[in-house]
Amino acid sequence: MSENNSSDLEQQMTDLAEVEDAKLQNKGRSLSQNQLVLRRFFSHKPAVLSLIILVFCAVMAFSSLGYGPIPGWWDKTHTATGPVIDGGRPTMFQNGQILGEHPFGQTQMGQDYFAQVMYGMQQSLIIAFVVGIVSTIVGVVIGALAGFYRGWIETILMRLTDVVIVVPLLVIAAVAGQMVGGRVWLLALVLGLITWTGLARLVRAEILTLREKEYVAASIAMGSSAWRIILRHMVPNSIGVIIVNTTFSIAAAILLESSLSYIGFGVRPPELSLGFLINYYESASSTRPWLFWFPGIFIVLIALTVNFIGDGLRDAYDPRQKRVGDRRPGLLRSLGLRNRRAEERVAGAGNAYGTPGTATHPVSASEPKGNTMRFWRKK
């Protein structure tokens, strides 16, 4: 498929480069590749909002209880019991206070649930990020080796990938989780060692196209070693794919870890994670629903924000996926209250007399790259 489209895509990339050049000339300064990516990322509003929420959650989780020897600002711990006040109901936003004594309520034993959820979130975040990093490293190494060397190395590595893929992820993760017996860091490491398969395939595909490029041939001609070519030329050129997939694998890892802890092969007491909390208080979901709701909401929140960040990164690294020249519609038009054609008429009315040299109709400029699936046609 990609070969057929490559000329099309190149054309688009050229268009895009011209647009960017024109913008730069107007502003009178140039930007590096990374600056461009960052700028595009920060113009993606859902992704930026997600980043803020995620950072807020992480800071709250680690600063409230502290980590290791560092103390936090919250005065209760996840283990200490106390008298159960008001049936353990959450005190958040009650009686005019913001947090209150037990913002997320208390367990049957009188433990502070805010402390438990924050502690669980720490563990879940640690696992998710370690899994993301480990699986990225393994996936990139295996994918790069298979793609660069081809031959029997590729055959063996890709068959190995198939073997790991054929077992459903949750199943092999459960077996691995049972092996390590609930130690958080070890669990994270092991989960990272089984979730690299998707990235390995993607990186291999990317490397396979990169190794045909001229600059790689030039590098070989200059006598660079294989590692130098891989590390200096190939990995940096596929960094977009790698970073975007790391993000998505972090979101998947949060869900995988919580599912594992739920069926009993993930984090185990004395440690706890968000999934473990849900499992542990499942039976209380009708009598003390907050014990069930809070950890679940945080899992959804973390996974959702990470997914949105990944989406924003993908748009930033791969702008050709966006439709060039087709502006996203405003609120009124997405609600269907404002007709597309009416909007164009308004836009056209501004320069009703027309400027010399700009004879293009507002529609026709965006026509080929607009939504070709729309049902109305110009008569």
Added chain:
Amino acid sequence: MLKYILKRFGSTILVLFGASVLVFFMTVHSGDPLADLRESNDPDAPYQMEQRIRVMNLDQPWYVRYWGWLRGVLGCFYGQCDFGVNREGQQMNSILAGAAQDSLRLVFIATIASIVIGILIGIMSAIRQYSLFDYSVSFIIFLFWSMPVFWVAVLAKDYLAIGYNNWMQDGGHFSWPQIFIISAVLAVAIPLVAGGDPKRRVITGVMTFAASAGALWFFDSSSFATTPRIGGIGIIILSLALAVGLTALITGLNNRNVLYTSLMVAGIGIVAYYATWGLLENPPGGWFLMLGLFALTIVVCVVLARVFGGYAKGQATAVSVITGTLISGLILLDHFMYHWPELISLKARPISTIGSHTRRFTEDDVTWWQVNLDLLTQLWVPTMVLMITSVATYTRYTRSSMLEVARQDYIRTARAKGANERSVTFKHAFRNAMIPLATIVAFDFAGLIGGTVIMEQVFNWNGMGGLFVTGLQQVDPAPVMGFVIVTGFVAVMFNFLADIAYALLDPRIRV
């Protein structure tokens, strides 16, 4: 082609073998299979330990145990399957057969339903790209991808299933505010999907509101929830509507050959509804009879289309087969509805949140319809929860695949030669957009199998997932391997079928 298939098959078997070695090794080394007996104070414990060591061959190294297990499984090739024994010494064959039925039913229904729903929503979303509908769908996809399935399952069990039971026990009536809210939501949602200019949207919205409020009022006053029926008149109207609607959607009403064929199919369906009523009331052979009748329906549809299709035989076949399938579904649904009050009288709270079926229903004093209705009522909540990730996946991929295809030159050519939008969307774009989806099906299937493990845990089913979880907890390789090999085999077969479908659909990769 044959060489390609054989090569694929060979590598598939190798991969499955590798996976089984991997899982066996990991399971055997995941803990101490005698842990519970070592802690036991039972004076009999040493004897039990000895017995378990003998049953599980614990005195042998892992590769000898693996070889013993593999020999039994390889027997499948000459008709003597032996999946070994679990730690109590029970034969896995019979346990697996019972468990596999429940789990695979759940996975298959979830797969098919999510493919259909996901593709439909994906197409709508692609057609209305950058509309509010498209944005909402994209957001919901991300939300579904970020939901822990077990959490949703517990919520569905506690609120949806139990809420439905309470509602049924109270007689299944809508209150006026409920009717108003449901109709209002539909009146906002449907115009967003239907599109058009503002005036048309307002008209659609008002009409939707009136229609849905009227329908809900009618269902309520005829106590549809406890005594639902489509009935003869309903079947006649719906069959004709399906015939006309599908013709309009796929070929357009101008194509008289196709229209008359599908109307004929509808007519035969209506006659068959009355003719088979007595036979189906007490179906001899159960699902086999149903499958036989369904196969007959398909044959009749194909023959009719071939004979009366004229110049449009291919399209006529597609339309009449889809019409025939849907009308068969309607007839089956009407029979199930006819028996619904009997089920309610046996089970006032229709969904029991424990188990895949009601145990007392397996006896002979309940009819075939009640047993299967019971299965379906137990099935729908887990299926819906299991589907959320898959529906999101299929929607997303259909949408992007449709948008990708819509930029191709042949779509522009189709428009340029004056093809109307219906045929551009369904004939040129949709068919080609389906090609990459064939691979997604295989991947998604493996994910659903993982999901059943969780579903069975939440809803207390005794399926494959339960087998796997207890087997792993007890460090007992036989149930774990049984799960891996059965699900792995089905997943691999799906993958294999997907590859062949891919090769058939896309001539470029044919070998």
